[in-house]
Structures are given as C-alpha cells and as structure tokens.
Amino acid sequence: MRSIQSKLVIIYLAVVLIVMILSGVFIVDGLSNYEYGKVEEDLIITANQLSDVIDTDESSNEMKETIGKIVSITESKKKHIYILDKKGEIYAYLGESRDNINSSVVIAAMNGRSQVARNVSSATIEYAVPFEEYYIYIKTSTSDVNEKIMEAKRIIIFAIAIALIITVIIGFVFASTLTGPIKSLTIKAREMAQGNLRSKIEVMSKDEIGELTESFNNMAEELNKTLYFVSTEKNKLETVIEHMEDGITAFNKRGDLIKYNKAFIKVLGLKKVYPNFNRLFKFLNIDIKFEEFLEKERTISQLELIGNKFVTINFVTYTDEYGDVDGVIVVFRDITKQAKLEEMRKGFIADVSHEMRTPLSVIKGATETLQVGAINDPEFAARFLENIINEADRMENLVGDLLDLSKLDNKQISMSMTKINMKDIIKKEIDQKMVVAKKKKQKLIYNEIEKDNLDIRGDKSRVLQVISNILSNSIKYSGEGARIEVSVDDNEDYVRVIIKDNGEGISKEDQTRIFERFYRVDKARSRTMKGTGLGLAIVKEIMDRHEGKIALESKLGEGSTFYLSFPKYK
Numbered sequence: 001m002r003s004i005q006s007k008l009v010i011i012y013l014a015v016v017l018i019v020m021i022l023s024g025v026f027i028v029d030g031l032s033n034y035e036y037g038k039v040e041e042d043l044i045i046t047a048n049q050l051s052d053v054i055d056t057d058e059s060s061n062e063m064k065e066t067i068g069k070i071v072s073i074t075e076s077k078k079k080h081i082y083i084l085d086k087k088g089e090i091y092a093y094l095g096e097s098r099d100n101i102n103s104s105v106v107i108a109a110m111n112g113r114s115q116v117a118r119n120v121s122s123a124t125i126e127y128a129v130p131f132e133e134y135y136i137y138i139k140t141s142t143s144d145v146n147e148k149i150m151e152a153k154r155i156i157i158f159a160i161a162i163a164l165i166i167t168v169i170i171g172f173v174f175a176s177t178l179t180g181p182i183k184s185l186t187i188k189a190r191e192m193a194q195g196n197l198r199s200k201i202e203v204m205s206k207d208e209i210g211e212l213t214e215s216f217n218n219m220a221e222e223l224n225k226t227l228y229f230v231s232t233e234k235n236k237l238e239t240v241i242e243h244m245e246d247g248i249t250a251f252n253k254r255g256d257l258i259k260y261n262k263a264f265i266k267v268l269g270l271k272k273v274y275p276n277f278n279r280l281f282k283f284l285n286i287d288i289k290f291e292e293f294l295e296k297e298r299t300i301s302q303l304e305l306i307g308n309k310f311v312t313i314n315f316v317t318y319t320d321e322y323g324d325v326d327g328v329i330v331v332f333r334d335i336t337k338q339a340k341l342e343e344m345r346k347g348f349i350a351d352v353s354h355e356m357r358t359p360l361s362v363i364k365g366a367t368e369t370l371q372v373g374a375i376n377d378p379e380f381a382a383r384f385l386e387n388i389i390n391e392a393d394r395m396e397n398l399v400g401d402l403l404d405l406s407k408l409d410n411k412q413i414s415m416s417m418t419k420i421n422m423k424d425i426i427k428k429e430i431d432q433k434m435v436v437a438k439k440k441k442q443k444l445i446y447n448e449i450e451k452d453n454l455d456i457r458g459d460k461s462r463v464l465q466v467i468s469n470i471l472s473n474s475i476k477y478s479g480e481g482a483r484i485e486v487s488v489d490d491n492e493d494y495v496r497v498i499i500k501d502n503g504e505g506i507s508k509e510d511q512t513r514i515f516e517r518f519y520r521v522d523k524a525r526s527r528t529m530k531g532t533g534l535g536l537a538i539v540k541e542i543m544d545r546h547e548g549k550i551a552l553e554s555k556l557g558e559g560s561t562f563y564l565s566f567p568k569y570k
C-alpha cells in the first residue's frame with residue numbers, strides 16, 4: 001500500500017514533469033524555429049544580394065569572384081553558393097565542389113518557385129531561387145544552430161532535473177504537513193483500539209485536518225467518558241452479582257458457561273465447575289437440555305433437591321439485537337433455610353397444640369369425673385381439684401413462656417441495659433434456690449472470688465431469669481444429694497458465670513438440640529418436673545439480646561456445666 005505522502009509527491013512530481021517537458025518542448029521548438037528561420041532568412045538575403053550584384057553576362061570565374069565578395073561581406077563562410085545554368089548544371093560556385101546539384105529546391109526553382117528546405121539528417125538548409133536564365137542555389141550547414149538547440153535542450157533537461165529534485169523535497173515537506181497529523185490520528189486510533197483513550201493529539205492547524213483532529217480528540221474524550229461510565233456500571237453489576245447469595249450462571253448460544261459467581265459453587269456444593277450446560281445438569285441429575293431453550297424466549301422455575309439442599313432453579317433466556325435467543329441465565333437459590341424454618345414453624349405449632357391439649361384434657365377429664373359424682377367424695381374431690389390446679393399452673397407457665405418467647409422474637413421486649421454487679425445477682429439467686437435444693441438434699445455451693453469489677457451490661461430481671469433457669473435445671477435434672485457449684489470468672493471483655501452439676505448429664509446428640517423450642521431429652525419425665533421445654537430457648541434468646549454467649553459441657557451420667565458469658569460493663 002502506497003502512503004498518501006508518496007502519492008502526493010508522485011502526483012506533484014508528475015505535474016511538474018509534464019509542465020516542464022511541455023514548456024521545454026515549446027521553448028526548444030520556438031528556439032529552433034527562430035534559429036532556422038534566421039538561417040533561412042540569411043540565405044534569402046544572400047540570394048537577393050547575389051541577384052542584385054551578379055551580372056548574368058559574367059563568366060563563371062567572374063561570378064565566383066562576385067560571390068566571394070558578397071560572402072566576405074556577409075561573413076557567411078559556411079555557405080556553399082552555386083549558380084546553376086538552365087539545365088541545372090553548375091556554372092559558378094563558392095564552397096564545396098560538386099558535380100551536380102540534385103535537390104528538390106532546385107527542381108522547384110526550375111519550375112519558377114523559390115523554395116527553402118531543411119534537411120535534418122545532413123544538418124543543412126538549402127534554398128534555390130530562379131535568377132533570370134540562371135538559378136541561385138545556396139546550401140548552408142546548421143550544425144551551429146543544432147549545437148545551440150542541443151545546448152538549450154541540455155539546459156532545459158538540467159533545469160528539469162533540478163526542478164524535479166526541488167519538487168521532491170518540497171513535495172515531501174508539503175505532503176508531510178498534510179500527512180503528519182493524519183499519521184498522528186492513525187497512531188492515536190491504533191492506541192484507542194488497544195484501549196488507551198487518555199492521550200490527546202496536538203491540534204497543529206486550523207484547517208480541515210485541524211478540525212478533524214479536534215473532532216477526533218472530542219470523540220476520544222466522549223468515548224472515554226462513556227467507557228468509564230460503562231465500566232463502572234459493569235463493575236457495580238459484577239460486584240452485586242459476585243456478592244449475591246444466589247448462584248448465578250450465564251451460558252452462551254452453544255451452551256458454554258460464560259459467567260458464574262462464587263455463590264453458584266457454594267449453593268450447589270460443586271468441587272469443579274462444569275463448563276457446559278448439559279454436562280452441569282447431567283451431573284446434578286436434572287433432566288433438562290440446553291436445546292430446549294433455543295427455539296423461543298422462555299422462563300422456567302423449578303424446585304430441586306440437590307444433595308441435602310432445597311434449591312429453586314430459574315432459567316431465563318436472553319436475546320440478541322434481532323430477538324433471537326442468545327443464551328440462558330440460570331439462577332440457583334438455596335431455600336433450605338426457609339424450608340427448614342417452615343418445617344420448624346409447622347413443628348412448633350404442632351408442639352404448642354400438643355402441649356396445650358394435654359393439660360386441657362386432664363382438666364376436662366377431672367372436671368367430668370367430678371361432675372358425675374366424684375365431687376361428693378371429699379378425698380377424690382381434693383385430688384382431682386389439685387390435678388386441675390396443677391394442670392392450670394402448667395398451662396399458665398406454658399402460655400407465659402410462649403408469650404415471653406414471642407415477645408423476644410418480635411423484639412417487643414426492650415432490654416433496659418444497666419450496670420449490674422454479677423456477684424450480687426448470683427448471691428440473690430442462690431439464696432432463692434437454696435430451699436428447693438435443700439428439699440432434694442443437694443449441696444448448692446457458691447465459690448465466691450475475691451475480685452471486684454465483675455459488672456456487666458444487662459437487663460437485671462432478664463439476667464436473673466437466665467441464671468434462675470439454668471440453676472433450676474441443674475437442681476431439676478440432678479438427683480438427691482447432688483452437688484451444684486456456681487462460680488464466676490472474667491476476661492477482658494466478658495464476665496462468665498459457671499453453673500456445674502453432677503446430675504444426669506446430657507448426651508452429645510441432645511446437647512446440640514436442647515436450645516430448640518420444646519426440645520426435651522425425656523418428654524415424660526420433664527413433664528412431671530413441670531418443664532415446658534422452652535426454658536433454654538428463652539435463655540438463648542436473652543443471651544443473644546445481651547450479645548452474650550452460652551456454652552455447655554456435659555457427659556451423660558456425670559453431670560453438666562453451663563457457661564454464661566456476659567459483656568463487661570465498660
């Protein structure tokens with residue numbers, strides 16, 4: 001490909017060359033016409049002079065003499081002059097000796113016409129004119145004239161050569177002023193194609209190229225702004241996609257995976273990424289083929305059990321600018337938690353109904369028995385009435401606990417956080433529980449430590465509730481003569497209450513579940529102990545609201561230790 005610069009130089013060169021050659025040709029032509037004309041004129045003048053001075057009666061020698069005189073006057077030594085007789089034979093001459101003259105001009109003269117003829121090959125000009133009964137024939141060499149013309153040609157060729165060199169130089173300079181900015185534009189365009197839109201091209205002139213450069217700079221700036229906008233939007237979108245909890249994947253027209261986020265791998269628990277739609281769904285054991293989506297725009301939603309997770313999968317096709325399906329986006333949502341919550345909610349309602357029903361049927365049964373006559377037997381009546389009261393108490397406890405939980409759930413209970421001295425609280429609680437413990441011949445010990453500043457941030461009545469609950473459980477689930485120890489320690493951030501019993505203990509499996517609502521290790525026994533199965537669930541909620549921690553160490557048959565850590569008051 002030839003550059004614009006060389007094209008311009010060549011055109012410029014061609015124009016100059018044509019102009020120079022044409023003018024050279026005209027100059028040479030004009031010059032030779034002028035020079036030859038001069039020679040011809042000279043020949044005619046000489047012939048006229050001869051015809052004026054030569055006397056036709058003279059002998060050939062006399063004539064030669066006269067010619068010689070004329071020639072010497074005109075200083076035209078190169079002329080060969082001949083006087084021819086009627087037959088065309090040489091009568092007298094001066095110059096080159098010849099036998100006869102055989103020339104077209106002589107023939108013309110013989111026919112009564114004077115004529116001039118240029119003979120290029122012999123570099124001569126001849127002229128013949130009738131002169132009374134003679135003819136004058138003059139011939140002269142044009143080598144001088146030819147030499148002059150050759151010289152002129154040489155000068156012109158030299159001038160052309162110089163002009164061409166100058167033309168090339170000027171052409172290059174001129175063309176580069178035009179192509180320089182174009183080259184810069186080209187370089188810039190290449191840089192732009194590689195993504196660099198920041199550099200600007202200097203505007204050198206105010207002409208069309210200058211305008212073009214300016215438009216180009218503006219375009220680059222606009223493009224840069226647009227690209228910046230697009231890339232920040234893209235980044236935002238990618239960040240959103242990357243941090244979404246739903247697994248997102250995109251497949252192109254051929255079913256190849258072109259995009260996915262971290263959640264996709266997490267939700268499906270994948271060990272490797274399957275690069276293709278059909279392979280992925282084959283691995284997931286889901287009967288769906290990519291080809292089903294290619295015919296028309298579609299949206300499909302389905303629920304699948306993948307491993308032990310419930311996952312909703314949404315398939316949405318996306319289209320290209322012509323409205324043809326260009327690929328499929330698949331969103332995987334792990335709804336296991338929701339499903340479990342739903343399951344728990346259903347279980348909870350079933351549990352509540354069951355827990356309510358049992359005391360109600362006992363009350364109903366006892367009342368009916370009283371109604372049909374037992375009321376008349378004071379001993380029976382007293383027993384049934386006690387039953388009724390016990391069950392009513394149970395229900396009251398149950399409803400109370402449920403209300404508590406629901407309020408904690410709905411954040412209806414506002415915690416009035418104050419500075420609480422942990423030592424005081426424990427002392428108070430132990431004093432309270434001492435009577436019950438003594439009834440079971442249990443040793444309730446408080447390992448008091450000599451340390452101040454065991455203040456926590458908490459809601460006093462709720463903290464009391466927590467400690468009371470744990471302590472009651474220890475007493476409840478430890479047999480006669482058991483030992484229950486309460487101690488306190490602290491670290492930089494927490495004050496920890498440790499309640500340790502050597503009671504029945506809790507198995508590993510049950511340890512993870514006892515904080516669930518209505519979970520009891522032994523339902524029947526717990527019932528006789530007036531348990532609702534909600535105590536630890538409430539404790540857990542209260543600890544959460546205090547940003548505290550609860551931990552448990554236990555061994556079946558050996559006893560349990562509960563650790564309650566409350567944030568320090570600072």
Ligand code: ADP
Nearest residue numbers: 473474477514520521526531532533534535536
């Ligand atoms: P409940 O009202 O039945 O006591 P909780 O939520 O307080 O319900 O306790 C749940 C279950 O955890 C109890 O049923 C009991 O089996 C077990 N548990 C709690 N504390 C102890 C403990 N100190 N020793 C043994 N088992 C315990």
